[in-house]
Amino acid sequence: MNSHSKLKMEFLKSKEFNENKIIIRNYRPSDYQATLEILKQLHEIYDIGLKEKQWRISSGLRQFKPNLKRETLIAELKSTGEVVSMGTIEAFKNTLGQYIGYLNNWATKKEFIGKQIGKILADRALQILRSWGCESIRINLGYGVPEKLLKVFGRTGFKPIMIVLEKRIEM
Secondary structure (H helix, E strand, O other): OOHHHHHHHHHHHOOOOOHHHEEEEEOOHHHHHHHHHHHHHHHHHHOOOOOHHHOOOOOOOOEEEOOEEEEEEEEEEOOOOOEEEEEEEEEEEOOOOOEEEEEEEEEEOHHHOOOOHHHHHHHHHHHHHHHOOOOEEEEOOOOOOOHHHHHHHHHOOOOOOOOOOOOOOOO
16 A cells, blocks of 8 residues: 555544644645545436536636626645545625625545535635625525535525526537
8 A cells, every 4th residue: 555545544543533634625636536526426326417528627616706606615635635525606786676696516535425525615615705795605506406405504604595406408
């Protein structure tokens, strides 16, 4: 077993999570393959509508347009540089003139779920969305999400406010 694998195994075995072991940063084009794999795992579970050809190397880069800001955040292990979690934050004015922030495509590699990495990433995302002036923040979840996850978000102040229906159009 190489040193990279040993460090990863040590991290996975640890019950106590030390947030000093994680770096939260912006997406880089070199993260493309790792983020694609994380999105594929999420898609297998919740059918998020992932089309691999549409998630391009530049898909996670920052975008700033009038009334829209978007940024993909990455959580990586400080010891190995491995990308283990990701999420996209967006903020835009809705039709009522409210500046709303969104957490989208939030996912953690299966073997790192339960290690508090998603929470650390989300805390950083909330700080950024507040700094952008968002009046409220919404999380888009896949239909059929486990009740446990809804309770986790509920404990942090999020509550269900709407149901969104989607019809996919064949092209």
